[in-house]
Amino acid sequence: MNLQHQLGRGRLVVPEQFLEDVGHIVHQVHRVVPDDGDPRTIGVLVLVEDDLFGPLRGDDSGHLSHSARSGARTRLRCPAVSTALLTDHYELTMLAAALRDGTAQRRCVFEVFARHLPLGRRYGVVAGTSRLLDAIDSFRFGPAEIDELRNKQVVDAKTLEWLAAHRFSGDIEGYAEGELYFPGSPIFTVRGSFAEAVLLETLVLSVLNHDTAIASAAARMVCAAGERPCIEMGSRRTHEEAAVAAARAAYLAGFAATSNLTTGQRYGVPTTGTSAHAFTLLHDDEEVAFTAQVAALGPHTTLLVDTYDVLDGIRAAVRVAGPELGAIRLDSGDLGLFTVQARELLDSLGARATRIVVTSDLDEYAIAALAVAPVDGYGVGTSLVIGSGAPTAGLVYKLVEVDGHPVAKWSTGKPSRGGRKYAVRRHNRKGVMTGEVVATGGPAEALEGDRGLQVTLVVAGRRADSGSLPLAQLERARAHHRDVMATLPADGRKLSRGEPAIDTDFVEIRP
Structure with missing residues (x-):
C-alpha cells in the first residue's frame, strides 16, 4: 500500500514495506537522509513501535493507528530536494x-x-x-x-x-x-x-x-512579557518559508505558540488561533458572529471584540459565551486604556476568569509599556519576523x-x-x-x-x-x-x- 508523507514543498508518495496486512498506519517520518549512492534519492527513516504487529488500536472507520516513538526503522526511497544551488x-x-x-x-x-x-x-x-x-x-x-x-x-x-x-x-x-x-x-x-x-x-x-x-528579537520580547505568554503571528508579513523558520526560532526563544500550521506539522510547535475581523464582518452583526463562533468552538474560545466598539463588543461576547468565555482579543486603539476598561467591564459582568490578549504591531517596547496593564498574553507579528529592526544578525x-x-x-x-x-x-x-x-x-x-x-x-x-x-x-x-x-x-x-x-x-x- 502507499502512504503519503509531507516533506518541504512537495508531497512524497512512497511504498510502505511489510505493512500490507495491518490497514491504515499512522506513523511519523523520523529523518530524511540523502543516499550516498545516488544524490537524487533520500532514505526516509520511519519509526514504529516494537509492538507494531501486536494489538492495534482501532476507530469507527476501521483505520488502525500506532504510536511512532521508537523501534524498527523502514528505509524508503523518494526524490530528494537539493540545497546545493542555494549559494552564490x-x-x-x-x-x-x-x-x-x-x-x-x-x-x-x-x-x-x-x-x-x-x-x-x-x-x-x-x-x-x-x-x-x-x-x-x-x-x-x-x-x-x-x-x-x-x-x-x-x-x-x-x-x-x-x-x-x-x-x-x-x-x-x-x-x-x-x-x-x-x-x-x-x-x-x-x-x-x-x-x-x-x-x-x-x-x-x-x-x-x-x-x-x-530568536534574538523573540528573546527580548519574552523578557519584556515576563510571565505572560507570547504568540507568534507573523506569517502574513514575510516569505512563506521564512515564516516557518521564524516561528520555529520564536518558539526556541520562549514564545508559547504560533499561528503557522506548517511549523506545528514540521516541528511540533503548539498552534493557536480563532478568528479575524472578516468573520465578524461576514455576519449581520457582531453578536451573530460570536454566536456562530461559540457554537463551533465552545465558550472557551477567544472572541475578537474591536471590530466596531470595544465595550459593546465585550458585552455581546459575554452575553453569548457567558462567564466561561475563554478570552477576548484587542487588535487596535489605545491598548493601555482599552485593556483597563475591558478588565473592569469583564469583571462587572461576572467574567473574571476571561483573559485579555492583545495584538496590533507589538514589539518588545510596546510589550514593556503594557507591563502594568491587565494583559494576559501578546500576539506578535511584523516586528518578530523582521527581527524587530534587525532583520539579519x-x-x-x-x-x-x-x-x-x-x-x-x-x-x-x-x-x-x-x-x-x-x-x-x-x-x-x-x-x-x-x-x-x-x-x-x-x-x-x-x-x-x-x-x-x-x-x-x-x-x-x-x-x-x-x-x-x-x-x-x-x-x-x-x-x-x-x-x-x-x-x-x-x-x-x-x-x-x-x-x-x-x-x-x-x-x-x-x-
Missing part, C-alpha cells in the same frame, strides 16, 4: 580556481561570528543550527544541478565532475542552539578541505543570519586557519582574528555569567565555574544528533536557552541600547 556564484568559481591550482585540498578552518551586536543589543541567541545541518545533509549536486551549471557555463567540466561526486566529509562544531553569543563568539566552526568548506558559506550564513536574528563566515597556520584579514573596519578558536563562558559562585574567553592555540586554563561552549555537531560528514527527531532537537534548544537566560546578568535583560552583557577576552595560548 562566486563560491563555485573559487572552487574551480582552487581545483585548478591545487589548493582545493588544503585543510582549512572557517568560523562564523559577529563583529558586533545589532542596534546596541546586549546579547544574541544562536538559532537555526538544526535547520542548517538538515540543509547541509541535502547539499548534493545531482543531474539537475550539474546540468544547470553546465548550461550556464558557471564552471568547467573538471569542476562539474568534482561536484557530482561531492559529499561533505569534514567536521563541524558550534555553540548549542539556544545559546547566547556576543561579539567575536565562534558560534559555528567548519573544518575540512578548502573545497568542501568554502561551498557552505552562503548556505550557512543564509540560515544562521535569519534564524538568529529572529550580521554574522560572517571567515577563513581563520590553513594547514594549521592562522590566517586573518586586516581590512580597515573588517579585521578578523586568525586561528581556530576555543570558547568558554565564566560564571560567579551564584551561577551568573561574568565573561567569555575565546582562545587561539588551544583551550584557556579552566577555572571554577567555566562552561565550554562548543559542542560537536558533525564528525567526518555525519551528524552527531542523527537519532533525534526535529521536535526533540527543538525542545532541547528551547530548554537550553531558558537555562542560559537564567544566568544572564540583570543589566543584560535591559531593552535600552548598551554594551554587551558580558565582556569577551581574546587570548592566545602559547605552547
Whole structure:
C-alpha cells in the first residue's frame, strides 16, 4: 500500500514495506537522509513501535493507528530536494580556481561570528543550527544541478565532475542552539578541505543570519512579557518559508505558540488561533458572529471584540459565551486604556476568569509599556519576523586557519582574528555569567565555574544528533536557552541600547 508523507514543498508518495496486512498506519517520518549512492534519492527513516504487529488500536472507520516513538526503522526511497544551488556564484568559481591550482585540498578552518551586536543589543541567541545541518545533509549536486551549471557555463567540466561526486566529509562544531553569543563568539566552526568548506558559506550564513536574528528579537520580547505568554503571528508579513523558520526560532526563544500550521506539522510547535475581523464582518452583526463562533468552538474560545466598539463588543461576547468565555482579543486603539476598561467591564459582568490578549504591531517596547496593564498574553507579528529592526544578525563566515597556520584579514573596519578558536563562558559562585574567553592555540586554563561552549555537531560528514527527531532537537534548544537566560546578568535583560552583557577576552595560548 502507499502512504503519503509531507516533506518541504512537495508531497512524497512512497511504498510502505511489510505493512500490507495491518490497514491504515499512522506513523511519523523520523529523518530524511540523502543516499550516498545516488544524490537524487533520500532514505526516509520511519519509526514504529516494537509492538507494531501486536494489538492495534482501532476507530469507527476501521483505520488502525500506532504510536511512532521508537523501534524498527523502514528505509524508503523518494526524490530528494537539493540545497546545493542555494549559494552564490562566486563560491563555485573559487572552487574551480582552487581545483585548478591545487589548493582545493588544503585543510582549512572557517568560523562564523559577529563583529558586533545589532542596534546596541546586549546579547544574541544562536538559532537555526538544526535547520542548517538538515540543509547541509541535502547539499548534493545531482543531474539537475550539474546540468544547470553546465548550461550556464558557471564552471568547467573538471569542476562539474568534482561536484557530482561531492559529499561533505569534514567536521563541524558550534555553540548549542539556544545559546547566547556576543561579539567575536565562534558560534559555528567548519573544518575540512578548502573545497568542501568554502561551498557552505552562503548556505550557512543564509540560515544562521535569519534564524538568529529572529530568536534574538523573540528573546527580548519574552523578557519584556515576563510571565505572560507570547504568540507568534507573523506569517502574513514575510516569505512563506521564512515564516516557518521564524516561528520555529520564536518558539526556541520562549514564545508559547504560533499561528503557522506548517511549523506545528514540521516541528511540533503548539498552534493557536480563532478568528479575524472578516468573520465578524461576514455576519449581520457582531453578536451573530460570536454566536456562530461559540457554537463551533465552545465558550472557551477567544472572541475578537474591536471590530466596531470595544465595550459593546465585550458585552455581546459575554452575553453569548457567558462567564466561561475563554478570552477576548484587542487588535487596535489605545491598548493601555482599552485593556483597563475591558478588565473592569469583564469583571462587572461576572467574567473574571476571561483573559485579555492583545495584538496590533507589538514589539518588545510596546510589550514593556503594557507591563502594568491587565494583559494576559501578546500576539506578535511584523516586528518578530523582521527581527524587530534587525532583520539579519550580521554574522560572517571567515577563513581563520590553513594547514594549521592562522590566517586573518586586516581590512580597515573588517579585521578578523586568525586561528581556530576555543570558547568558554565564566560564571560567579551564584551561577551568573561574568565573561567569555575565546582562545587561539588551544583551550584557556579552566577555572571554577567555566562552561565550554562548543559542542560537536558533525564528525567526518555525519551528524552527531542523527537519532533525534526535529521536535526533540527543538525542545532541547528551547530548554537550553531558558537555562542560559537564567544566568544572564540583570543589566543584560535591559531593552535600552548598551554594551554587551558580558565582556569577551581574546587570548592566545602559547605552547
